[in-house]
Structures are given as C-alpha cells and as structure tokens.
Amino acid sequence: MSGRLGLVLTGGGARGAYQAGALLAISEITGASSLPFPVLVGSSAGSINASFLASRAEDFGRATRELSDLWTTLRAASVYRTGVVAVSKKAASWLTDLGLGGLIGSGRGRSLLDTAPLRELLESNLDPDAISRNVAAGRVHGVSVTATDYERGVAVNFYEGAPEIAPWSRVTRIGVRAKLTAAHVLASSAIPIFFPAAEVDGHWFADGSIRLSTPLSPAIHLGADRLIAIAVRQADLGEPVAPGSEEHKGEYPTTAATIGVLLNALFLEALESDIERTRRINHTLSLLPAAVVASQSTPLRPIDVLVLRPSRDPSSLVVRTLDNVPGTIRYLFRGLGASETAGWDLLSYLEFDSAYTTRLMMLGYEDTMARADEVRAFMA
Numbered sequence: 001m002s003g004r005l006g007l008v009l010t011g012g013g014a015r016g017a018y019q020a021g022a023l024l025a026i027s028e029i030t031g032a033s034s035l036p037f038p039v040l041v042g043s044s045a046g047s048i049n050a051s052f053l054a055s056r057a058e059d060f061g062r063a064t065r066e067l068s069d070l071w072t073t074l075r076a077a078s079v080y081r082t083g084v085v086a087v088s089k090k091a092a093s094w095l096t097d098l099g100l101g102g103l104i105g106s107g108r109g110r111s112l113l114d115t116a117p118l119r120e121l122l123e124s125n126l127d128p129d130a131i132s133r134n135v136a137a138g139r140v141h142g143v144s145v146t147a148t149d150y151e152r153g154v155a156v157n158f159y160e161g162a163p164e165i166a167p168w169s170r171v172t173r174i175g176v177r178a179k180l181t182a183a184h185v186l187a188s189s190a191i192p193i194f195f196p197a198a199e200v201d202g203h204w205f206a207d208g209s210i211r212l213s214t215p216l217s218p219a220i221h222l223g224a225d226r227l228i229a230i231a232v233r234q235a236d237l238g239e240p241v242a243p244g245s246e247e248h249k250g251e252y253p254t255t256a257a258t259i260g261v262l263l264n265a266l267f268l269e270a271l272e273s274d275i276e277r278t279r280r281i282n283h284t285l286s287l288l289p290a291a292v293v294a295s296q297s298t299p300l301r302p303i304d305v306l307v308l309r310p311s312r313d314p315s316s317l318v319v320r321t322l323d324n325v326p327g328t329i330r331y332l333f334r335g336l337g338a339s340e341t342a343g344w345d346l347l348s349y350l351e352f353d354s355a356y357t358t359r360l361m362m363l364g365y366e367d368t369m370a371r372a373d374e375v376r377a378f379m380a
Helices: 013-030 045-054 060-072 084-100 116-125 128-136 182-188 217-221 255-287 290-294 315-324 327-335 344-350 354-369 372-379
Strands: 005-009 039-043 142-149 154-161 173-177 198-200 203-207 226-230 304-308
Touching: 005 045, 005 217, 013 045, 013 060, 013 226, 013 255, 013 344, 013 354, 013 372, 039 045, 039 217, 045 060, 045 128, 045 142, 045 182, 060 354, 116 182, 128 142, 128 154, 142 182, 142 217, 154 217, 173 217, 182 198, 182 203, 226 372, 255 304, 255 344, 304 354, 304 372, 315 344, 315 354, 327 344, 354 372
Parallel strands: 005 039, 005 226, 039 142, 154 173, 226 304
Antiparallel strands: 142 154, 142 203, 198 203
C-alpha cells in the first residue's frame, strides 16, 4: 500500500495499557527498527502513548518494550494520591461546597483525585526536546495530542510537525502548533470530575475526548492517508436487552454505573462513529470522477483504516483485581456504588494497577498477534 501511515490512539484511562500491548505486537510483527508511523495522534491516555513513541522514534522496538513496562509496573499511587489524608481532603472539599452552598467560598472541590503523581510520571518519561529532534530529523512528520478548552468549548489539537503542516479550524476543533510538553499531555488526560483541569498557556483544559467527535481527523490534517486505530472497546457487546424482558432487571443505576456510561460515550463511541463516517466517504469518493473531487475547495481523499480492538470487554477483567485497589480509593469507589457486581466500566478506566494493566497489555498483544498477517499486509 502507498501513502503516509498514521497511528490513532483514543482515550480510555487505564485501558491505555491495551494499546501498549498492541504496539508491542506490531513491533514484533513488522520488525521495524525505527518508528513506522510518521503521524501519531492521541487523546487522553492515547496522548501518553503517542507522545511516548514520538520521543523515542529512533528505536521502535525499544520504545514499545519500555511503554509496555511503564503500563505493567503502574500503581494507582503513580497516577493519583491514594493516602487517607489526600483522599479525605478532596472529599471534604466537595462536601463543603455541596453542603454549605458556597457560603464560605466555592470551587474547593476541583476534582475527586489529586493527580500530582501523574504530572511527575509524565515529566520523567517525556522528553519534549527529543520529540522536536525527531520531527527535525524526519522520523516524525507530525504528532498531535488533543485537549478540551473549558472556556472556548472546543477540542484543541496541539501538534508538532513538519513546517508545511498548516493550522486548521473547524466548528468544534482547531489545530494549534506547539512544542509538546508534559503539560499538554496532562491536559489531554484530565478526566472530568475525577482529575483536575490542567493549565496550558493561560487556558484550562479537560480530557481531549470530550469535544473530539472525529478522532481520525487530526491524523488526516497531519497528512496521513492510511490509519491504524487502536480502540479500547470490544467490537460486539451482544444484543441489547429490551426493557420489560425477563433478562432486564430494572434496577436503578448507581452513580458508578451512570459515570461508566458517560465515560463510555466520552471515550469510545466517537471513534466508532468516525470510522463508519470515513468508510461512507470512501465509498462516495469511489463513485465520483477524480476531476470532480479535485475541483473542490477542500478536496477529500480516501483514507484506509485498520482497527485493532479488544476481543474481550476490558471491564470484565477489572473485577478480578479489585483487591489490588488501595483501601482509600476502594472506599471512594464503593461510595459511588462500585462493587464486585456493578460499576465495572468506571473501574476499568480508573484502576491504574499492574494486576489489571498487565492483563490488558497481554490482551492487546495477543489480539494483535492473532491478526499478524493483516497488520503486516496493511503496513507493507
């Protein structure tokens, strides 16, 4: 196949470990010495993986091994503070705001968790100068991380890349050239409510997946014609159960279940919709004369997409590792209604523990190795 190859890494909190496993398998399948993806884009946890690869583009095999090691040695304390004092202080701030209605000041409850450790983790594993060197050397044509601007309500695709890549502006998303740093990745990973907003250049940002309804678009703007997208959701979750049927329990959803549904919508549905939209556009373009397509003010081009996704529901793996969650965090989750029988989706995004992330990483590796011939042919 011809055309510039791009890698799209979506959000998903702790589910980002699945992407690390898939990337390790791609490294072994292709045997590529340097980064085979000139274009890298990521949002939320995907921004961590994308920026990690961009800073180590000269040795793809080593980069994927180190990325897998990073995910499989994680502890919750590496991402957010788990001590009794820190968690209690956060909870008290929320209770004060809600209970006193702002009578003694409001806004103390900025997030349920303190992610100071995540900033330290990113700063120790991301070398902004290395990204710039790899762009200058041509090993990376373009890399983007997406964050949501609270004030403007748009998805900001912060990108670093070749000089010919021009900024872009659409209704709900803009492309802004920047020297990528840990601050941009932290902003892209700021899951609302649970993680605090992050500041970049005087603006406050939340998780990039909130407003990014077209997660493939940054890679296309950066010049990719073929995309490998690594999803973190199982393809077939079964037929929905109709309300009123015997299988439908009709139980009132817990807060954890509600948040889990919202996070699924935030992180997962946009990619599925964008892939479907891209395939429809490809089909339409195939029916039009080339001259007609080329005459448009913004010419479209066909984009080949290969999607790698879990063969199992990641939330089904998390229940086996609940005992590894720090007591204070488990107490917080239980207060939201998470348990051995409910709230698994929420836990699957926030359980940053090696017992869980290792299972996910291995699932990503095994799923991708099972499609080795397909991956090899697509990347050839």
